[in-house]
Amino acid sequence: MQDRPSIPIGCLYGIGLGPGDPELVTVKASRLLAKLPHLFAPKADQVSLSIAKSIAAHHVGANVQFHETVYPMTRDPNVLRDSWRKAAAPVVAVLERGQDAGFITLGDPMLYSTFSYLMRAVRELLPNARVEIVPAVMSFAASAALTEFVLGEQKTQLTVAPAPDTEAGMSALIAQGGRLVMMKVGSRLPQLVDWLRASGHLAQTRLVVRAGLSGQRVITDLSRCDELDKVGYLSTLLVDLEPGEAL
């Protein structure tokens, strides 16, 4: 009688889906989506979840199982840690059965994604977990492509940041020079536009809403744009802080 052979644990893939267009998924992500039996998606909000699923749907196999991991909506570090362990448990269960699992995320898994939290929580529960991160097209790269906005040339610096909460925060970003990308714009857009007008940068600002998704809007003249308060969460502001420097 033989011992039951130990099952090698599965691999957790952190898969970036890119900005929204299913064709802007990488060949590697498409291949993994087609073969992975279990895909986890963060249920941060219903909009992002349904977008991630609809992008992945162009690539997944027939027998894929989707799981939703609940994103903890608190800033208390202890509650967060517990919540992430709870979210990681079903992922760990799949890996321990020897199956691979994918965690899908809009954009890139290392930039403003919940994947880094999930990865840490999985490692806490399963220290020898194998993890592979599949990088992706960042959403601001799609916004830059649509507006022909040069993100960096020669010695120019690029700053990527969540939209600031205060005018002082905006001033600090502007002071850094180069090119500035502000993500997660959402309902604060009218306020951000006011600050950019006050600092004299509105003419060098582009706005892209839902790049590559249905309802995409590209706004190159924000001074003439109404209904700024109706722009959704998936919006990006691109500001050239040193116009006229290019060749």
Add this chain to the structure above:
Amino acid sequence: MQDRPSIPIGCLYGIGLGPGDPELVTVKASRLLAKLPHLFAPKADQVSLSIAKSIAAHHVGANVQFHETVYPMTRDPNVLRDSWRKAAAPVVAVLERGQDAGFITLGDPMLYSTFSYLMRAVRELLPNARVEIVPAVMSFAASAALTEFVLGEQKTQLTVAPAPDTEAGMSALIAQGGRLVMMKVGSRLPQLVDWLRASGHLAQTRLVVRAGLSGQRVITDLSRCDELDKVGYLSTLLVDLEPGEAL
């Protein structure tokens, strides 16, 4: 007898190839590479040119024609403008024959690529040129994936910059906080490492050389790394300026 119908001009595609791994090309770039009859590649240096061609080779059609555009090696604005017009002329010739053309570039076409210069020069010669930019995985995203380096979380800012020339330049980048990515590291690596050691940030620094390419190296402890002067051009430094802030 009929007039000869006018030929609609072709479309110029600026195609990002991503960081190096042919599987990290997007589905869209792969589709375009397979069908485009003419591909232009910048001959900035032989290394980048041959890498770009070898990535594209996994995707191109049988009858593709490769053209090399010579990158002007000067900072004189007038010489530069003339050189880019010269580089753009064969692209314009293809477009005027009604054929589409692709310009391939490592990484993303809008971040430290020569595509923006070529695009402007093509538009000067052919003002009604149609241009479509295909965004791509940025090389630093691949470096972050390999080192599990979180580029942004919550309110963290990400700064992307060419490696600075002076210690003052490095200090200014460090003062911005958040996460810092320095590209185009090359032969200045020993100097950069000295500055990072002096400012107390070496322990939070990762180095990735030739991410996704043959000869890839991932160095997570730069204090123990010798032969820093032999690291090549395609290297990226990733610095966490606020360690311990994460969950």
